[in-house]
Amino acid sequence: MEIIEGCVYLLGENINTDDIVPSHTLTLRNSDEMAKHTLEFIAPDFVEKTDKLNIIIAGNNFGTGSSREEAVNVFKILGIKAIIAKSFARIYFRNLINNGIPAIAINWKNTDFKTGDVIKIDLNNGIIKNQTQKCSFEFSKLPPFLREILEEGGTIKKLQNQFKLH
Amino acid sequence: MSYTIAEKILKSHSTENKVFPGQYIEAEIDLIMVHEQLGGRIHEEYEKLGLSEVWDPNRIFFILDHWVPAPSVSAAQMHKDCRNFAKKYKFIHNMGMDKGICHQVLPELGFSRPGMLIVGSDSHTTTYGAFNCLSTGIGATDVVMVFATGLLWFKIPESFKVNLSNELGKAVMAKDFILTFIGNISTKGALYKSLEFHGNGIEKLSIDSRMTISNMVVEAGAKFGVFLPDRKLEYWLSKRTTIPYTLVKPDKDAEYEEVFEYNLSEITPVVAKPSNPDNLAYIEEVEGLKIDQAFLGSCTNGRMEDLRIAAQIMKGNKVNSNIRMIITPASTEIYLRALKEGLIEIFLKSGAIVTNSTCGACIGGHLGVLGENEICISSTNRNFTGRMGDPSSQIYLASPATVAASALAGKIADPREVYS
Ligand code: SF4
Numbered sequence: 001m002e003i004i005e006g007c008v009y010l011l012g013e014n015i016n017t018d019d020i021v022p023s024h025t026l027t028l029r030n031s032d033e034m035a036k037h038t039l040e041f042i043a044p045d046f047v048e049k050t051d052k053l054n055i056i057i058a059g060n061n062f063g064t065g066s067s068r069e070e071a072v073n074v075f076k077i078l079g080i081k082a083i084i085a086k087s088f089a090r091i092y093f094r095n096l097i098n099n100g101i102p103a104i105a106i107n108w109k110n111t112d113f114k115t116g117d118v119i120k121i122d123l124n125n126g127i128i129k130n131q132t133q134k135c136s137f138e139f140s141k142l143p144p145f146l147r148e149i150l151e152e153g154g155t156i157k158k159l160q161n162q163f164k165l166h
Numbered sequence: 167m168s169y170t171i172a173e174k175i176l177k178s179h180s181t182e183n184k185v186f187p188g189q190y191i192e193a194e195i196d197l198i199m200v201h202e203q204l205g206g207r208i209h210e211e212y213e214k215l216g217l218s219e220v221w222d223p224n225r226i227f228f229i230l231d232h233w234v235p236a237p238s239v240s241a242a243q244m245h246k247d248c249r250n251f252a253k254k255y256k257f258i259h260n261m262g263m264d265k266g267i268c269h270q271v272l273p274e275l276g277f278s279r280p281g282m283l284i285v286g287s288d289s290h291t292t293t294y295g296a297f298n299c300l301s302t303g304i305g306a307t308d309v310v311m312v313f314a315t316g317l318l319w320f321k322i323p324e325s326f327k328v329n330l331s332n333e334l335g336k337a338v339m340a341k342d343f344i345l346t347f348i349g350n351i352s353t354k355g356a357l358y359k360s361l362e363f364h365g366n367g368i369e370k371l372s373i374d375s376r377m378t379i380s381n382m383v384v385e386a387g388a389k390f391g392v393f394l395p396d397r398k399l400e401y402w403l404s405k406r407t408t409i410p411y412t413l414v415k416p417d418k419d420a421e422y423e424e425v426f427e428y429n430l431s432e433i434t435p436v437v438a439k440p441s442n443p444d445n446l447a448y449i450e451e452v453e454g455l456k457i458d459q460a461f462l463g464s465c466t467n468g469r470m471e472d473l474r475i476a477a478q479i480m481k482g483n484k485v486n487s488n489i490r491m492i493i494t495p496a497s498t499e500i501y502l503r504a505l506k507e508g509l510i511e512i513f514l515k516s517g518a519i520v521t522n523s524t525c526g527a528c529i530g531g532h533l534g535v536l537g538e539n540e541i542c543i544s545s546t547n548r549n550f551t552g553r554m555g556d557p558s559s560q561i562y563l564a565s566p567a568t569v570a571a572s573a574l575a576g577k578i579a580d581p582r583e584v585y586s
Binding site: 014065068087090095099 | 530
């Protein structure tokens with residue numbers, strides 16, 4: 001988990017959970033089916049591109065809106081390894097960490113990232129390197145107990161371990 | 167140390183001797199509300215833990231409200247999973263699907279009281295802040311965590327103080343204030359913050375109005391939206407619960423990151439244009455825009471006060487023949503009261519369709535879904551792309567008065583002109 005490497009898919013400001021998982025798919029019982037609709041209204045090419053692009057970079061208030069955790073789960077299914085945004089909506093931030101997906105907040109400007117850029121995230125040292133654009137960023141590391149959740153692979157795994165010990 | 171309401175309540179639910187903004191704490195949860203999400207991800211995830219019980223079946227409030235009654239086989243199946251889970255783990259407060267929308271039913275039954283810490287599987291759980299408690303939305307895994315342990319981690323938020331003064335004008339509603347506030351501060355303006363509502367303007371606001379405001383604080387990114395208590399709240403609670411509670415007020419020199427002043431008498435009717443709740447416009451800027459549907463309902467605005475003002479505007483008039491109007495009372499209790507007061511009759515005679523209490527149209531689930539390029543004026547809280555139906559449809563958020571006035575006109579209309 002310490003080093004994550006991947007390619008960027010760039011998204012905009014205020015991406016909400018209705019954008020990520022449109023309401024009409026919420027009663028679908030098959031998560032893989034639901035994942036096929038990810039961002040369908042605002043980024044129709046997203047799902048097909050996730051076979052190569054696996055790190056999302058977005059603007060402010062990423063994940064605003066409803067508490068639907070499906071909006072994290074579909075990214076997990078599509079193989080998204082980390083999400084970097086200028087800021088996160090609070091429920092969404094919790095949902096990412098709970099599912100073992102790093103949520104990293106940094107300030108970036110338009111010229112810093114393009115879709116397809118190759119980047120490397122060093123979680124332990126709080127550094128993101130954009131190897132395509134040749135620039136790097138520092139971010140404040142998550143508090144230790146949240147890093148622990150990520151390291152254990154999410155809250156459910158952590159709880160499983162906890163209850164096994166008792 | 168001096169504390170805000172959020173700091174006080176979080177501290178009292180933790181083992182910390184002192185708290186400060188930015189600190190992470192573990193807190194004991196008083197009550198957790200869960201709806202259809204239970205049948206989405208929660209039940210499967212909980213089963214993975216292999217536990218034979220939940221931490222406290224008496225502290226779980228369970229309700230079906232989003233797709234009621236089930237409009238599809240998949241929704242029916244989801245409900246079935248929910249019911250089985252609630253039965254298996256012996257939930258005591260199992261509300262079933264005939265009571266109404268979670269955020270209305272829970273307070274009606276006296277479950278939200280001052281000083282409590284409540285979480286729910288829904289982002290508009292902030293609504294209960296109207297009752298001087300802390301409440302906020304969480305995702306499925308957090309629900310599993312609470313079901314298993316009764317505990318949850320929180321970051322102590324910074325607080326914003328919002329001072330309300332004076333009284334709203336004729337045909338201007340709490341919805342107009344909160345849309346104005348969100349428009350001013352933006353949908354990220356209060357990210358992670360606790361909004362604390364102060365001032366002599368509170369006493370003039372009904373409990374219904376306060377709920378509308380607390381409901382929508384999440385649209386500004388806020389974690390909590392909590393009101394100072396007053397006599398009106400105590401009176402309201404006296405009708406709903408016999409369980410004792412302690413009112414929570416902030417300390418005199420509590421620290422606020424920012425302070426906002428709003429003179430309610432200066433608020434005028436507004437809308438939020440598509441496709442963000444902060445896309446604010448004065449009614450004058452959008453007046454005359456043709457609509458296809460008017461929707462009055464949801465946990466934001468489906469209460470007595472909302473239905474009453476709509477009925478006053480609609481009485482003896484007809485919904486414009488080019489559009490349809492859908493009215494969904496926020497709970498069955500409200501439906502019954504509206505029936506008794508003759509409001510439902512007024513709506514039906516004016517040509518509106520009255521549905522059972524459910525989220526329905528608000529989430530584009532059923533009972534009023536929008537088609538291609540259709541425009542809806544709606545008393546709900548989110549106007550995101552595709553929220554109420556086809557992705558090309560458009561939602562204008564407005565107060566119940568504005569929705570009713572627009573329904574008669576067939577286009578967006580200023581409620582002040584038809585309300586007397
Ligand atoms: S009425 Fe709308 S906003 Fe309220 S809980 Fe239901 S879906 Fe959510």
